[in-house]
Each structure stands twice: as structure tokens, then as C-alpha cells.
Amino acid sequence: MISPRQSRPLRHAVLSGLLCLSISGCGDPKREQQLQWREEEVEAKAAAIAKREHEFAAEKQMIAQAKADVAAREAAVAQLKHRLETQLAEEIERTKKVRREIEIKNLRGSIPQITAGRCIVIDPENDDVLFEKSPDLRGAIASTTKIMTGLLIVEAGDLDKVVTIELADTQCAPVRIGLKVGETYTRRQLLTAMLVKSSNDIAQALARDNAGSVAAFAKKMDARAQALGLKNTHFVNPHGLPSLTDEDPYSTARDLAMIAKAADKLPDIRAIVKLQSFKFTKPDGKSIDLANTNRVLRSASYCDGMKTGYTEAAGYCLVATGERNGRRRIVVILNDSHEGVWRDAQALLDWALKA
Template sequence: MNGRVYADEFIEDELISEFVINTVNGGEELKPPKIEAGAAIVIDAETGRVLYEKDAYSRRAIASTTKIMTGIVAIENGNLDDKVKVSKRAASIWGSTIKLKAGEELTLRELLYGMMLKSGNDAALAVAEHIGGTVENFVAMMNAKAKELGLKDTSFKTPHGLDVEGHYSTPYELAMITRYALQNPVFAEMVSTKNMTITNRSLYTTNEMLSLYPGADGVKTGYTGKAGRCLVTSATRDGFQIISVVLNCASRNKRAESSKAILDYAFNNYRPYELLKANQELGQVSVYKGKKSSVSVVAVEGIRLPLSKEEKENLETELTLYDSINAPVYKGVEVGKIEFIANGKLIARSAVKTAEVVPEKKYGDYFRDVLDIWFKLAKPE
């Protein structure tokens, strides 16, 4: 059984042009693009900072981009070398498939590649039944993971993303799911793969951006009648990784063009800067009744953030510390905050903590202080 299928929920036989190869030069500032997508977003993969958005918080059908959550839940809860027996339910699903047959056995790893590369709905059901016991139990696991990630506008009804009432997410939350999933090296490797041979099958990715966009390293396509053409893309250049989402595009070309436009916009308008190092010393706070008169304070967290040229030029830092702290002082006590403000807007913050211990003065310490003063006064000039 061999076949090359470039399809998602429906067969997509539309050819993709080579337009993406001619990218703009790094450093050339771009204006926010006008794109032919119903909703879209670009975020920084490291911090989650939003770099571009268009109606990014509206609930929408997301088609097979659903499988991003299916994939990460399966990877986190399964053994990739497990043998999975395909059920009749999985083998009979419609739309994009890898042509699984009831009773056939593949490893969980192979099924995940079939699901992520070729968007196999049959593979998604087989994965769900294996991990969850039933599809319904697995969908509950997907929703539990969404809740764990703090998502408020995401609801899963299936592991494959075919149009069902009540199955939705937003560009922002889909980007945040992707950001989380890409932190898993197994997931990241799968979604960056262009082709793969598994049992009796040659798989070729449905993700046109992997071949057309320089630096693209993921993630997932989607296409249903309700959702339109959808695409989640990850791209990395010089260690700067960003994630784009476009939903409800009219064609494969339009979703690729829209993805290119917003990725170019982000890469050419933003650069990552290290604003603060973890444990970076920031000053001193006075200590009342301590063996030392002050204590060193440091940043709790490091901050590395993508900034536009304008933001970098107008960046302000505000350090707020306690006037004093009573002894005894323990290491790691929060004593203030440091904030970074660009164009009047707070863009990052870290708490500030004590870096050392300062014991409280005892009676003997005060007595020695008095003696020191007396000897200094009594010492002849």
C-alpha cells in the first residue's frame, strides 16, 4: 500500500506557487500587512508575546490544526513504541486518511507521523482510542490539557477537527497550544519532517511552508468547509522562533501568502533583546537592626523579549524597591520589582529579591559598636 496524498480534510489539488522564496531583507521595516485570512496572529515562541494580530481572540473552527493538541497529549501520555491495533471506527472515518485498515497494527509513533504529516483522520482516531481507551475519554484529556494551559476559548469535540458544533479555538489560543507543544522535542521533530516512510506507506507533509518559507520548521495545516484553509507555521531565524496562525483562508495560496506576510512582518520588525539576566544585581536595600546596613538585591527572572526598533529606542526601566527591611533578612525575600516600559506600555516585569542573609544585631553587637566608637574617639590624633 503506497500513495502520495497531499490532502487535509478534503483533497487539495491546488498548486502552490513558489512566491515565498523571495523574502524581504532582514532589517527592512514593514507596515502591518493586509492579509486574506479571517483571523490571524504571530507570537514569539519563547515568551508568547504577540507581534501581530487580526481578530485573534474570536472563536473559530480550526479544522485539522486540532491535531496539534492531539499530538502533544498522545506524546505526553503514550509510549511511542506501543503497537496500536486499528479499530473499525478509525478505519471508516472520512476525509483525509492514511488508508488504515481495521485490524492493522502500527506503532504509536507511525500513527502520529501519519496524523501530523498527512493529516490522517483515521490515524487521529486510532491514537485517541489507544491513549484514552475511547475517543471520548481522549477528547476529555484534550480539554483537560487546554484547561491546564489556562485556555478559556478552546473546546474540543474530536481528535481530528472535522466540523462539529462546539469544536473551536482562537488564533491566540491555538498559537499558545503550539508554543507549548513545540517545547517537546519529539513533537518538534515530527512537525518539522517533510516526508517519512512508515509501515507500507510513504508520507509527505501537507504543510507547504516547510518547502517554501526559509526557516520554516512546522507545524500543521487544516481545511474544512466551515474552517476554510488554516495553517499554523513555526519559523526560526538566528535563534529567533516565531509562530503564526491563519484561519479561514479561501485557498492554499492565500493561506501561504498570508502566513508569509505576517511572518515577514514579525522577522523584519522585531529582534530579541536580553533586557535582564536572572540574578542580575540591581542595587541595595537598607536593613534596620541588621549586622550589615544594607542587603544586595537581584532580579528573580531573566527577561529576553522581542522588540521593534521604536520600542528599543523608547525603552524605559523603572526599579521600585522597599525603603528598608527589618533584620533578620533571609535570602530570596521579595523586596520590589523592575518594570520595562515601551511607548508608555508595560511590556515586561520581574520581581526583585534579596541575594544574601543579614542576621539581626544582638546585644553583644551593639556593645561592640559602642566600644568601636569609644576607641575611635579616644585614639590620639
Template sequence: MRAMARITVVLAALSLAGSVGIRAAAAPENISAVSAILIEAQTGTVLYEKNPDERRAMASTTKIMTALLTIEAGDPDREFTVDPLAIRVEGTSMGLREGDRVSRRDLLYGILLPSGNDAANAAAVSVSGSIPAFVQLMNSRAQELGLYDTHFVTPSGLDADGHYTTARDLAKLTAFAMRDELFRSVVSCSSADVEFGNPPYKRTLYNSNKMLRRYDGAIGVKTGFTDNARRCLVSAAERDGVTLIAVTLNAGDDWNDHTKMLDYGFASVKSCPLDVGCGFRVAVAGTGQSVGVYAHNASMALLDGQRGKLTRRVLLPPFVYGTVEKGDRLGELEFLLDGEVVLECPLYADSTVTVPEQQPGIFREILARLGVYI
């Protein structure tokens, strides 16, 4: 099955099934952090902010980017011998020694659980060949992700001139990273058994993120502390289909800050089922038939005032040519909030339509004139 150019259909304001009334919650008070933000992860809606665009040191929350790039480099189970110079670094450690062999997967646990600076540097050299080259990659990726108030100097987050981010950028980065299954799995672990050394042997690493143990629904993500940055924390929690991300930079009481922010968020946002029916059909060229489309059920976390602002847009081809199998992806159903796409649902064929092997000559000629050959 091949598709021709798409047509776009914008539908009227979306009607939501089972809308839930949400009582306004009191905003969190006495947040100790100098800079803070709370967002809903799916839409990026800001629920609370305090100096969110102030550039500040980020300490080991830097390792969110380091881990993301390590994952994106692929080959997580390939073992290698760590660079002896890279692992000679101050601060927290996963316990790497000269000559140790380790996999990138186990380095991820070392980076994200005990916040190993040795693990961050070892991963950097493994991915890019050197720490400076990896830092360049970090900054390039930051630009690609729209983190325009972020600049990296080290893979570990140790204090360095020009190493900074904002609470808003860090929340955006975390929302992106949490979409990755491996990243999400690692940061949700309170502890993990890994194997490395020379020869490798098993040992247990423990997560420094106390939110995993003290907050119901916590699923990550990263702690941080340096003399310059002070206490930094990124947390994520999930309840009833709603995922929230909280960030604090330079916080005197970060665990309580995050508890108050997340409690406020869950009192303010509810998951609402979406209307994914569209009733459209797509013509199958050369058959005189058409095929219907469907999307899987979906939901979205919304504030009470957002439900009336949500619209949807159907992206479908005017026709397809070639046999269509049931379940083939034919287009997308997009949900938009304030004109921005916040969710995409694939549209699938609801039945099979078979095109005869031999097409009439005139039909072939018409397609050939259109530059289409079958």
C-alpha cells in the same frame, strides 16, 4: 547535597550585551484570514493580530492537541492493532485498514503529515480507550494550558457543533507543543518512512504543509480545511535564534498570509545575548566555605523597545548542607518581561566542596532542631 529554603534576589534592569538596533518594519497588509496572529515563541510576545480572540472552527489544526496528548501518553514504539470502528472516518487518511498494527510514533506522522483522520481516531482510542474519553482529555488539557476559548468535540477536527478555538489559543498551544522534541521533529519533516499494516510494511507519508518547502527557515506545523472552517494554517519558522509562530483561521490566501506575517516578524525581532552573570555564592553548612554559581550562555528574541524592560531574578538557597559537586543545580536565574517569567536558566555549582563525614555534635543538634537530619 541538600538545599535549605530559597531566598529571592531581584536584580536591577538587565543590561544586554551586543544589543542590536532594529529598524521598525511595516506591518503586514491585506491579510486574507478572518482571524490571525503572529507571536514570538519564547516570550509569547504578540507581533501582529487580527481578530485573535474570535472563536472559530479550526479544522485539522485540532491535531496539534491530538498529537501532543499522544506524545504525553508515552510508550511511542508500542505496536497495537487499530480499532476498526475508529478508523472508519471520512476525509484525509494515512491509509489504516482493519487489522493493521501500528505504533504511536508512526501514528504521529500519520496525524501531522498527511493529516490522517483515521490516525487521529486510532491514537485517541489507543490513549484513552474511546474517542469520547480522549475528547474529555483534550478539553482538560486545554484548561491546564490556559486555552480558555477552546473546546474540542473530535480528535480530527472534522466539523462539529461546539468545536472551536481562537488564533491566540492555537498559537499558545503550538508554542507549548513545539517545546517537545518529538513533536518538533515530526512537524518539521516534509516526508517520513513509516511501517504499519497486517503484516506491517514500509511506506512513505508526505507533509501537506507547503511552508516547509516555500519558506526559508520553516519548521512546521499544521494545515487544516473543512467546509465550515475553510483554510486554516499554523506555521513556525526559525532564523538566527528567533522562532515565530503564525496562525490563520478562515484564510483565502494562507500561504501568502504566512509569508507576509513571518517576514514582518523577522524584520521586527532580533535575538539578543543575555547577561547571565550574578556573582553570588552559597554557603556550604559545616565547612566554613561557599560555592559560586554560574549559568550557561543564553539569548532571547526581543523587540527593540523590550530590552529596557527586561529584569532578572536570582533564586538561591541561603545555604546548602552536604557535599556539593561541581555542576550540581543550586537555583535558577529568571528573566522577566513586564513582570512575567519568560526564561529560566539553571544556576550550577562552579566547584566541589566536600563535607566531612563526621559533623560536630553541636552542628548536628542545631540541624535537628531545624528538622534537618544528615
């Protein structure tokens, strides 16, 4: 078959030849007739070639369109396949999650009935909330405030530095350990006594030593809360007692859980809050045996912290941490009763650690 590119020179050569023949054959009618017939024959062949070229181009276009249609269909099929595979994978994951939730529910059993007004239980590894009750309700958190105080003190470092007690440190409402002006202690001694026995004068001494004053330390506490992404927390002092002004401190169970999570990552705090007792030695050599205010440490072997609290506004409070079979949990109990706080914290901690 003659290609379109080859047909053009051929047609030109034929026409050129006929032109030459027509010139040489002038005056001979028969010869002229033959030349005319040949010219018409060449033109007919040229027209046939042109037609074939047109048909070939049309066929080529049809083939290209068919290929494009096939490619489009293949792309649509691939897209549909990907969408179906994605949907199937998502459905499988949802099914696994539902099954896991059912398994966990069966392992843990029913959620304990509690009397606390505000509470939350979290998995600190992934921040999963296992149980909550009014977790975002603002209110007083009493001495659980000292978790933030301890967090800042440990993050500042140099825990073996000596602190000399000043008059401002002793001017604090109960509970106090009875610090005297001029006494010296290491930051670690004071931190341990504060987290174990919850002494408010020690909290003030640590705050003043860290920031220069209680007010300056409270600003650092608020800044640290903001750095943790907390929106419902405000501090006015390092111990959580009601403010002497109209500006009372507040937080929520959810925010307090995040503060506890940050503190729980620090080995120094973990080592202190699990102590059932601590011997606090005074500069004169006398010592005071301090029992940890967290009763759950003594009643549940899986509990290893963290901090108690009480004010009239906050009720009885407890942040309890624990670990079992590689699982770690943080329980926050606020606005509970004197007996309910221990029962609720232990029941929720035990329940959460089952799965």
C-alpha cells in the same frame, strides 16, 4: 554649672543648716535677722536653680524637636530622591522601549496585507503578540486540532508501543490513510503520519488507544486546554472535523497559538512537523510516501512546522513555526483562502523573523 540632679541635695543641706542655726540663735534679733537674710538668699538661689533647670529642660526639648525636624526633612528628601530616581529609570526604560519599537518597525518594514479572517503572530519566548487580527473570535480550526492530539500523545509517552487497529478507528470521514482492522503500528508511526499528512483515521486510532474512546479523549483535550489557561477552546474529537451532533468544536487564533507553543516545546513533535515527507510502511511491507501538507516548509527555509487544516467552516488554516538568528515565531492563520493561506503565513513569518 550645677546640674538639676546635684542642686536638690545642695538646697536640702543649706536649708538644714539654716534650720540648725535658727534654733541655736533664738533670742538674738540680729542673729535672727542674719539667718532670715541667709534663708532668703538660699531660697533665691534655689529659685534661680529651679528656673535654670526649667530653661535647660526647655532648651533640651527645643534641641530634640530641631533634631526631629531635621530627620523628617532628611526622610522627605530621601523619599523625593527615590521617587525621582524611580521616575527617571521608568522614563529611561520607556524611551528605550520606544526606540527599540522604532528600530524593529524599521527592520521589519510594513505589516504584510493578509486575507485571513483570524490570525496572530507571537514570540513564544515571552508571549509577545507581534500582530493580530480578530485573535479572540471563536470558530472552527479544522485539522490544526491535531496539534492538541499530538501534544497529548507525546506527553503520554511510550511512543514505541504497538497499537492494533480496531473497527472504530476506521470509521472516519476523509482524509484517511486507509487503516485496516487488525493492522499494527507503533504510536510513533501513527503520530508521524497524522502530523505530516493529517489523516483523520489515524487521529481516531491514537485517541482511542490513549483514552479508550474518541469521546473520552476529547475530554482530555479540553482538560489540557484548561490547564494551559485557555478560555475559548472546546474539542469534540481528535481531528477537528465538524461534530455529528449539534456541539461543534471551536477555538481562537490566540488559544491555538498557546497550544502550538506547548507542542513546540516537545522535541518529538518538533522533529516530526519539520519533515517534508514520510515513508509510512504498512504491515504487509508496502509503503506510502506521504508529502507534508505544509507548503511553506518547501518555500521558506526558515519554516520548520507545524500543521495545516481545512473545513468549510474554518476555511484554509495553517499554524506555521520558524526560526532565524535565534528568534523563534509562531504564526496562526485561520479562515483564509486556498492560495492566501500560504502567502499570508509565509509573509507574516518572514516579517516577524526580521527582528
